[in-house]
Amino acid sequence: MTTETELPVAQLLDVFKALANPVRLQVLHWLREPERHFPVEEGIADPQEVGVCVSHIQAKAGLAQSTVSAYMASLQRAGLVRATRVGKWTHYRRDEDRIAQLVDVLGRSL
Numbered sequence: 001m002t003t004e005t006e007l008p009v010a011q012l013l014d015v016f017k018a019l020a021n022p023v024r025l026q027v028l029h030w031l032r033e034p035e036r037h038f039p040v041e042e043g044i045a046d047p048q049e050v051g052v053c054v055s056h057i058q059a060k061a062g063l064a065q066s067t068v069s070a071y072m073a074s075l076q077r078a079g080l081v082r083a084t085r086v087g088k089w090t091h092y093r094r095d096e097d098r099i100a101q102l103v104d105v106l107g108r109s110l
Contacts, residue, residue, distance in 0.1 A: 011079070015102055018078035024071045027057055028080060031094045050084050051093030 019025050030037040031052060038056045058068040072092055075081045079098040084091045 012102075012105075014078040015080065018074045018080060021071065021074075023061060023063070024075055027061065027071065028075065028094065030057070030060065031081065031092065034093070048093070050086060051082070051091035053086075054090045054092065057092065 019028070034040070034048065034052045038052045038060065054065070054068060054072060057072070058065050061068055063071075072081065072083070072090075075092075076083055079095060079102075081092045082095050084093070
């Protein structure tokens with residue numbers, strides 16, 4: 001049984017699985033300061049409000065589009081990022097509220 005301030009074990013496991021991959025962890029780090037790590041001038045949306053285009057994440061990671069999309073889907077399922085469609089492009093940004101909640105839960109439960 002969980003309370004409002006706890007997360008189900010399955011959700012925590014999704015977070016740990018997502019963070020266990022070094023590339024996904026690196027992408028999450030890059031998204032913390034998108035203007036520092038991605039070409040903001042080439043973006044079609046504000047990286048703080050809408051996020052970073054998946055094509056920019058792909059270029060920086062140097063991986064295939066399908067791999068990056070799968071990695072981002074994993075981060076999204078874990079609740080670490082939010083996706084927003086802008087035209088035909090998907091943009092990702094960190095879910096800072098969710099990350100803070102996870103840090104709080106881990107701090108109290110470990």
